[in-house]
Amino acid sequence: MERKLKNSNGTDIAIIGGGPSSAFAAIEALKRKKEVEIFEEHSKIGIPIQCAGLISHSGFKRLKIKVPKNCIQNKVRGSIIYSPNNKKVVIKRKSTQALVIDRSLLDKFLIRNAENLDGKIHIKARVLELIKGKNNNVLGIKVKKDGKIIEKYSKIIIDGEGVQAKFIRQVGLPKVKRSYIIPAVQYEMSNVDIIKDFVEMFFGRRISPGFFAYIIPTSEETARVAAATNYGRPIDYLKYFIKRHPIASKKLQRGKIDKISAGSILIGGPIKKTYSNQFLGIGDAVGHVKPTTGGGVVLGGLCAKIAGEVASEAIDKNDTSENFLVKYDKLWRDKFGREFQYQKILRLLINNVPDKILDKGFEAISKNNIPELVEEIGDMDIQSNILKKVLFSPRIFKLLISFIYALIFP
Numbered sequence: 001m002e003r004k005l006k007n008s009n010g011t012d013i014a015i016i017g018g019g020p021s022s023a024f025a026a027i028e029a030l031k032r033k034k035e036v037e038i039f040e041e042h043s044k045i046g047i048p049i050q051c052a053g054l055i056s057h058s059g060f061k062r063l064k065i066k067v068p069k070n071c072i073q074n075k076v077r078g079s080i081i082y083s084p085n086n087k088k089v090v091i092k093r094k095s096t097q098a099l100v101i102d103r104s105l106l107d108k109f110l111i112r113n114a115e116n117l118d119g120k121i122h123i124k125a126r127v128l129e130l131i132k133g134k135n136n137n138v139l140g141i142k143v144k145k146d147g148k149i150i151e152k153y154s155k156i157i158i159d160g161e162g163v164q165a166k167f168i169r170q171v172g173l174p175k176v177k178r179s180y181i182i183p184a185v186q187y188e189m190s191n192v193d194i195i196k197d198f199v200e201m202f203f204g205r206r207i208s209p210g211f212f213a214y215i216i217p218t219s220e221e222t223a224r225v226a227a228a229t230n231y232g233r234p235i236d237y238l239k240y241f242i243k244r245h246p247i248a249s250k251k252l253q254r255g256k257i258d259k260i261s262a263g264s265i266l267i268g269g270p271i272k273k274t275y276s277n278q279f280l281g282i283g284d285a286v287g288h289v290k291p292t293t294g295g296g297v298v299l300g301g302l303c304a305k306i307a308g309e310v311a312s313e314a315i316d317k318n319d320t321s322e323n324f325l326v327k328y329d330k331l332w333r334d335k336f337g338r339e340f341q342y343q344k345i346l347r348l349l350i351n352n353v354p355d356k357i358l359d360k361g362f363e364a365i366s367k368n369n370i371p372e373l374v375e376e377i378g379d380m381d382i383q384s385n386i387l388k389k390v391l392f393s394p395r396i397f398k399l400l401i402s403f404i405y406a407l408i409f410p
């Protein structure tokens, strides 16, 4: 077999990137007694970070993670969602719905779990390229570490490199469409006048066309505040949001900006194929992100766990060809494919309707007791059940039909 490990320099699974998806994949493979090495280009795990840190309580349960207390900055029990004309829909529950997390600490905690299972973590180790053999098979990676270029051979590569998806393209998998990558700018702010246990989301073309602006409280008077858009510079939208938005400005304009970060939010759902010979793509690299909210830790993590399981099985069966690895693609699509699809439909709908229709949609949502329905059966990660119910409720359905009619006969 072409795939032989060069003794001193081989491993079962080499993982590109030290983000949460990589950690989840690694942990599953390590539990199955596989040799795993993770390569992270930065000098510290979890730094820099581009994330609001909002992760559902139920998501952590699904991931089977008990979050250490030091990672938890705040707990929220609901959200307030503002329409373009500032009508608000409030969704509230009595108990905690989501945790606001220090993502740097969470990432460190996850990687430490992999280390405790004998995973080998290389920091300041930038993967430069894939080593390919005959038939274009991936045999390993070329890594720059401590100024030296090393070659690391492995039976399988798991690619958790995040949104840039350079290696995804190198193995010939489809790339995420540009229009589905939404640049975002986020401020960490102090001295803001916010509601500690509610997340606030603001829609509208003037605020954050193509996504939404948000305020995520990290304490009584600190918050993560962001705008994301691919219609111009998100920083300009964020400044406008803080200074001029009739509701948000009252909460934020006297605030102090303590930190700025920028990143890209994915809204298009997964790419069409996430595996190749000896290669599996996970997390942001393959679009395992909720198109409605841009959250990628939970669904990305759940799919990455499947990658760790399937990679281990492939090694046990001595078949790392794509004929076997297709199993990963099938398994995650069976579990979450419909979820990504429903959420993408809703995201595209919101992005394409004029603000006036969105305002009407918000009104219809309030009149149809949909917030109460969401309070009762809503789920931050698995949203397809509630989406079906909402989209097919009589008034919303009528609104949708009139919107489609207006699009066809403007």
Ligand SMILES: Cc1cc2nc3c(=O)[nH]c(=O)nc-3n(C[C@H](O)[C@H](O)[C@H](O)COP(=O)(O)OP(=O)(O)OC[C@H]3O[C@@H](n4cnc5c(N)ncnc54)[C@H](O)[C@@H]3O)c2cc1C
Pocket (backbone or CB within 6 Å): 016, 017, 018, 019, 020, 021, 022, 039, 040, 041, 042, 046, 050, 051, 052, 053, 054, 055, 125, 126, 127, 128, 160, 161, 162, 163, 184, 185, 186, 226, 262, 263, 264, 265, 282, 283, 284, 285, 289, 294, 295, 296, 297, 298, 300
């Ligand atoms: C503004 C913003 C807010 C967000 N808020 C939330 C939120 O509230 N909740 C939520 O669930 N999700 C949120 N997300 C999405 C979330 O951050 C991502 O989905 C998540 O980080 C994906 O994890 P990952 O492991 O796939 O990739 P990443 O976390 O991006 O990790 C990839 C890692 O690979 C490393 N890497 C890349 N290339 C190489 C290379 N060549 N060699 C070595 N290492 C490499 C990178 O340095 C990085 O550490 C947000 C995203 C943005 C931009």
